[in-house]
Structures are given as C-alpha cells and as structure tokens.
Amino acid sequence: MISWQLISFFSFLIFIWLLMRLGIGLVYWLYLWQRKEYRFDRFWAHLKLPEGRRQVMIAFNPFIFIARKPKFTLRVILFFGLILLVDYQLYFSTLRLLSIWVRQWPILLFPIFSVSLLLIFWITPFAAILVNISIDFLLKPVYGLFVALAKLKLKSYHPLVIGITGSFGKTAMKQILREVLATQFKVLATDASVNTLLGIAKTILFKLKSNQKIFIVEMGAYKSGEIKQLTDFVKPKIGIITGINPQHNELFGNQEKIVQGKYELIQALPRDGLAVFNGENSLTAHLAKQTKNVKVKVYSYPSKPYKTGLLGHFQQLNIQGALIVADYLGVSRLKALQVVEQLAPKEMLLKVEKGWQGCLVIDDSHNANPDGFWEALQVLKQMPAKRKIVITGGIVELGLVAAKVHQRLGKCIAEVADRLILTSQNFEADFRAGAGEKFDQKIEIINSNSALKSRLRKLVNEEAIVLLEGWNWSARKILLKSNF
Incomplete structure (x- = not known):
C-alpha cells in the first residue's frame, strides 16, 4: 500500500x-x-x-x-x-x-x-x-484585405516610392537615405528591418500620411518572385541594389537565382525611373552594365571619407549611394553633408556599447551575412584592446557555399582576434579549418547560457572588446542585459 x-x-x-x-x-x-x-x-x-x-x-x-x-x-x-x-x-x-x-x-x-x-x-x-x-x-483573407486597403491608400496619396534590396546593407542604406532626404521632404520609411508584404502594408495603413512625399521601402526575399510581388504592390520609381552575396543561397537555390531575384526591383521601374547600384560589388556592377531600360547610377567609395558618426568604413559606401539619390531628387548637398556628419548608429546598425564588467561590445547581433561579418571584423581590427573576442553562431542559409564562407571568416578572425567563441556547432569544422592550427586552441564551443556566462565572467573586463556577430540571444542578454 x-x-x-x-x-x-x-x-x-x-x-x-x-x-x-x-x-x-x-x-x-x-x-x-x-x-x-x-x-x-x-x-x-x-x-x-x-x-x-x-x-x-x-x-x-x-x-x-x-x-x-x-x-x-x-x-x-x-x-x-x-x-x-x-x-x-x-x-x-x-x-x-x-x-x-x-x-x-x-x-x-x-x-x-x-x-x-x-x-x-x-x-x-x-x-x-x-x-x-x-x-x-x-x-x-485578412492579409489580403490589409494589402488591398494599403494599395488604395498608397494610390490615393501617391508618394514617390524608393525600393531598396540586396543581400546586405539594406537597412543602413534606408536609414541614411531617410535622414538625408528629410532635409527637404516629408519622408516615411519602413521600420527597422520590416521588408515583407504584410509589414509594408501595415506601414502604409498605420503610418503613411498625405503630406509625406517620399516612401522608402526595404524589400527582402528568400525566393525568386518575392521582390516582384513587392514591386507590383508599391510601384517604386527609384530602385537601389546595395550588394549581392550568397546570403539565403539555400532558399533561393543558387547565386544566379539570388541575382535574378534582386534584379526584379530594377525590372519593375518605369522608363523615367532611376536604378542605383553598388559599384564595389562585382555582381551589382555587372547588373548596372546590362541595365538599359532606365537611367543608371553607380556608387563607389568616395575619394575622401565623409565625416560621420556611423561606425565602419563600409558606411562610406552607403552614404555615397544615399547622396546620389539625394542629388537626383534635388536635395542640397550642403544640407545632406551636415546630416551625414551628425548621423549616429541606430537600431539594427553596427554600434559600440559599454557591456558587462566594463568591456566594450561591438554589437552586430542583428546582422547575419558574409559581407557584414567581414566588415565588423575590420572594425574590431582597428580598435585597440588587450583582448579581442568574437562570439558567433555562424551564418545560416548559405547552402553549398557555407564551408567556403566560414573558412574565409575563420582565417580573418585568427588574424584580428585572440579568441573565438562559437555558440553552435554548425560550422565549427569550417571555422577551425580557416583559422589554422595555431588558433585552434583559442576556439571554444559554448552552447548553454550558464556556461557562456561563466566563461565570459573570466574573459571580459575593461581591457576587452567583444564582437557580437549574428543573432545570438544568450550572448546579447549577458553582455548588454538586453533581449531581441
């Protein structure tokens, strides 16, 4: 009993x-x-x-x-x-x-x-x-109603629509362009990284006002046809492709389909429209050469860097692209440069913050693409510190090129950092192969919150800089006391 x-x-x-x-x-x-x-x-x-x-x-x-x-x-x-x-x-x-x-x-x-x-x-x-x-x-049907109502409102208010797409740099370009154009126009831009059909429709329904003459739309896609769906909806007159890399290669199928998918934005432009391309990216530079149906502008790094509060040399490229569009729309270059000088990192952009136990944190936790990762490593390289740590889980959805990309990143990490903490085992072998034998002992796998906090307690202090790369809930919560 x-x-x-x-x-x-x-x-x-x-x-x-x-x-x-x-x-x-x-x-x-x-x-x-x-x-x-x-x-x-x-x-x-x-x-x-x-x-x-x-x-x-x-x-x-x-x-x-x-x-x-x-x-x-x-x-x-x-x-x-x-x-x-x-x-x-x-x-x-x-x-x-x-x-x-x-x-x-x-x-x-x-x-x-x-x-x-x-x-x-x-x-x-x-x-x-x-x-x-x-x-x-x-x-x-609810989403369909949202889109239909948003389309009617957009047609009624009729702002000039600027579409921005690319594998990287979309959000940065959007935020810079919004601030620059705001010196002369009432501007609305989609929030943060809102770049889907429903997100754009909600922005139009709840935020677009009749006096806003320019609407900047970030456009994301994982498959061919998804950008076209967005362009059919908002009818952009200006299209910007910020760059193309293997990001989401697994979902698109191959790089050729990624290129075709991004180019859907340019194909949707009217004859009196403007296509703007990143000339430093080989794929977008090639697209610029083959574009004949609209006026084309290509931007590259400026010969003399602009004064700005934005972090990273790559932001000079985004500024140059934004200024090209501003010039096209008749914005005063003097006023635009004054705004550029006052720009500071905002949400979703690379920034440096004071972190746990007095360390500095290069927060790139909202980024997850090869070019963005590489540029963040260049920022880490330029900053002086006795200890430099990279925390990442790697980059997902790269498909067949994942090994090559992570080996390249591993090599760069070994050159600029003292330690690599991987929060997942996804690409451990590739990171190790790229970093080489000498750096192998400096690579750790830590995939539990408690173990990560315990390890960071010993590693980080006022003399340390941590690069937080890619979506990483645990590390961000520990280092910045913040959730996504």
Whole structure:
C-alpha cells in the first residue's frame, strides 16, 4: 500500500513538472516559428543544421528546460491559443481512452495523468505545424484585405516610392537615405528591418500620411518572385541594389537565382525611373552594365571619407549611394553633408556599447551575412584592446557555399582576434579549418547560457572588446542585459 502511495505521490510531482515543461515548450516552439517568420522553408533549413537538430532534441526532452520568448503579436497569441486548444482536446481524449484503468485502479490516476501529458508534450511540435498551416489559411483573407486597403491608400496619396534590396546593407542604406532626404521632404520609411508584404502594408495603413512625399521601402526575399510581388504592390520609381552575396543561397537555390531575384526591383521601374547600384560589388556592377531600360547610377567609395558618426568604413559606401539619390531628387548637398556628419548608429546598425564588467561590445547581433561579418571584423581590427573576442553562431542559409564562407571568416578572425567563441556547432569544422592550427586552441564551443556566462565572467573586463556577430540571444542578454 505504501509503495503505491509513493508511486502516486511521485507521479503527481512528475505531472506538475510536465505541466510546467509543456508551457515552456509551447513558448519555445512559438519563438522558433516566429524566428523563421512562420515559413516552412526556413524552418526546414534550420533543422538541417547540427545546432537546429540539437535544439529540437533538447526541446523534445521533458527534463531539460529551454527558455526562449517570442515577441507577442496577434499571430503569436492566436498561435498559442490554438495549440492550447489542440493540446487540451488531445489530452482529455487520451484520458477518456485510459479512464477504464482509473476506474479499476484509482491509485493509477496521477501516473495516467502524467503519461497522457508526456504524450501531449511529444505531440505538441507536430500540432504546431498543423496550427501554423491553419493560421496561414485563416489569416490569408485578412492579409489580403490589409494589402488591398494599403494599395488604395498608397494610390490615393501617391508618394514617390524608393525600393531598396540586396543581400546586405539594406537597412543602413534606408536609414541614411531617410535622414538625408528629410532635409527637404516629408519622408516615411519602413521600420527597422520590416521588408515583407504584410509589414509594408501595415506601414502604409498605420503610418503613411498625405503630406509625406517620399516612401522608402526595404524589400527582402528568400525566393525568386518575392521582390516582384513587392514591386507590383508599391510601384517604386527609384530602385537601389546595395550588394549581392550568397546570403539565403539555400532558399533561393543558387547565386544566379539570388541575382535574378534582386534584379526584379530594377525590372519593375518605369522608363523615367532611376536604378542605383553598388559599384564595389562585382555582381551589382555587372547588373548596372546590362541595365538599359532606365537611367543608371553607380556608387563607389568616395575619394575622401565623409565625416560621420556611423561606425565602419563600409558606411562610406552607403552614404555615397544615399547622396546620389539625394542629388537626383534635388536635395542640397550642403544640407545632406551636415546630416551625414551628425548621423549616429541606430537600431539594427553596427554600434559600440559599454557591456558587462566594463568591456566594450561591438554589437552586430542583428546582422547575419558574409559581407557584414567581414566588415565588423575590420572594425574590431582597428580598435585597440588587450583582448579581442568574437562570439558567433555562424551564418545560416548559405547552402553549398557555407564551408567556403566560414573558412574565409575563420582565417580573418585568427588574424584580428585572440579568441573565438562559437555558440553552435554548425560550422565549427569550417571555422577551425580557416583559422589554422595555431588558433585552434583559442576556439571554444559554448552552447548553454550558464556556461557562456561563466566563461565570459573570466574573459571580459575593461581591457576587452567583444564582437557580437549574428543573432545570438544568450550572448546579447549577458553582455548588454538586453533581449531581441
């Protein structure tokens, strides 16, 4: 009798534990789907990586906590509510099937509760997939209505639309251009890295005003045809391609498709439009030469650097591109240069902040592309410090060129830094191959929050500089006391 009471008691404790773990697990799956923009292609690409598989295996383990929080939006609330509803129905359906055992042996009540909850815990990730499909179906007409209303408003207000796309530099170009053009026009630009159809539609509906004469739109894509969808919507007159590299190569399929996808912006311009290309990037420079249907401008590094508060030599290139557009629209060069001089790093741009234990943090945590990573390393190289540390998880969605890219980055890290901390195992071999044998002992794999904090406590101080590269929730929270 005592043994059954103990079994019942421990089953009750396990039941409470599983209930908490299920709740945390639900929030984690929401976070992961949101990170991948609820796209199955991006989610699948994540699962192909060793770190993605490791995270999923941990998430399936009921005795390990993995805490992540999504940004609470209407879709997240709907997602959470529907998964709870599905789990609730499945749980009590399972209990009804097992109720015959409880009637015969009441002592089995909590063991059966626990077993049922464990089954639901393992089923939840698959339920999340079905819920995501259902939400897409339910929200499709709502999104369609948003886009239709936004299109009507845009047509009514009729601002000059500037589209910006590229594998890197889109957000920086947008922010610089907005500030420069604001010296003469009322300007609206999409927020931060908002670059999807729905995000742009929301910006138009809730932020566009009749007196705003210029609308700057950042355009993102993971597949061919997605830029065209955006250009059909906003009808840009000026198009800027900031540069092309292998970013999202896995989703596009190959680099040729990336080039074609970005060029959809230029193909959409009217005959009296303007196409602006980064002349320092070989792929965009080639596109500039083949463009005949509209006026073409190409920008390169200035012979004399502009005075500015922006961090990194590469920002000189973005400034030059923005000034070309400003000149075309008749903005005073003197006023534009005054604004450029006062520019300072804002959200989503490379910046230096005071971090944990007095260290300096080069925050490039919102960036995840080869060119941006390389430029951030050049900034690290130029800054004096007794200890230089790079923290990264690597760059995802590069497809077949991932090894080559990470080997190149590994070589550069070995030249400019004293230590490399990898927060995932995805590209460890490639980083090590690029860094070489002499640097091999200075590379660490740390993929738990507690271990990372413990290690950084010993490494960082007022004499250290840390480059935080790519999306890294744990490191950013530790070093900058901040969440994404």
